[in-house]
Amino acid sequence: MLDAIDVAGLVITADALLTQRELARYLVGRGAHYHFTVKANQPTLEEDIHLLFAQRSTPDYVELSPPDHGRIETRRIWCSSRLNDYVDFPHVGQVFLIEREVIAKKSGDRSIEVALGLTSCTHEQASPATVLRDNRGHWSIENSCHHILDTTWDEDRCRIRTGHGPENTSRLRRFAISLLKLHAKPGDSIASMTRRLAGKTRLVFDYLRMTKNSTGNAAAA
Numbered sequence: 603m604l605d606a607i608d609v610a611g612l613v614i615t616a617d618a619l620l621t622q623r624e625l626a627r628y629l630v631g632r633g634a635h636y637h638f639t640v641k642a643n644q645p646t647l648e649e650d651i652h653l654l655f656a657q658r659s660t661p662d663y664v665e666l667s668p669p670d671h672g673r674i675e676t677r678r679i680w681c682s683s684r685l686n687d688y689v690d691f692p693h694v695g696q697v698f699l700i701e702r703e704v705i706a707k708k709s710g711d712r713s714i715e716v717a718l719g720l721t722s723c724t725h726e727q728a729s730p731a732t733v734l735r736d737n738r739g740h741w742s743i744e745n746s747c748h749h750i751l752d753t754t755w756d757e758d759r760c761r762i763r764t765g766h767g768p769e770n771t772s773r774l775r776r777f778a779i780s781l782l783k784l785h786a787k788p789g790d791s792i793a794s795m796t797r798r799l800a801g802k803t804r805l806v807f808d809y810l811r812m813t814k815n816s817t818g819n820a821a822a823a
Contacts (some may be wrong), residue, residue: 610634698721
């Protein structure tokens with residue numbers, strides 16, 4: 603899918619499933635930057651980053667979100683280039699740790715989540731504030747996607763359970779959401795577009811660029 607997109611100069615974010623060396627080389631080779639989450643599927647990398655920040659002190663940047671939805675959120679980020687020549691991962695510009703503290707205003711309950719990651723952007727190319735913004739931007743899109751999957755497409759009640767079916771179906775749904783958002787007009791929702799496409803099969807093929815009038819005319823059909 604990325605082959606059809608001009609990614610030069612963009613920062614491509616991905617969750618842990620896509621934190622892969624081959625994808626990192628591909629993106630940098632096409633002039634883009636990557637911003638990846640690191641979890642247990644890359645155990646050595648995860649351990650190295652966690653150990654680097656184990657004795658962290660003053661964060662490099664702190665962001666306090668407005669106290670909306672009954673909670674106070676504070677995000678802190680630490681960035682470092684000390685592992686650039688050490689970790690077995692291509693084109694590392696810096697690694698980072700993000701700490702998200704949430705305090706419920708009514709109960710006073712406090713929780714802390716920690717996320718690890720790495721990016722090909724150097725400190726000169728992306729400050730700690732920029733790295734944090736890229737990370738938040740990724741998860742705001744992901745959360746929006748989950749909301750659509752749960753409320754509009756009722757994914758939780760899907761009966762596909764065996765083999766690679768659940769993963770493949772989930773990927774197809776996310777691809778469809780991205781495609782719909784690409785063609786959405788002001789005021790369009792995924793629900794309204796889904797209903798419209800259900801009655802216009804030809805338009806589906808236009809969106810997929812499988813018809814002669816796919817270039818520039820699909821959105822106006």
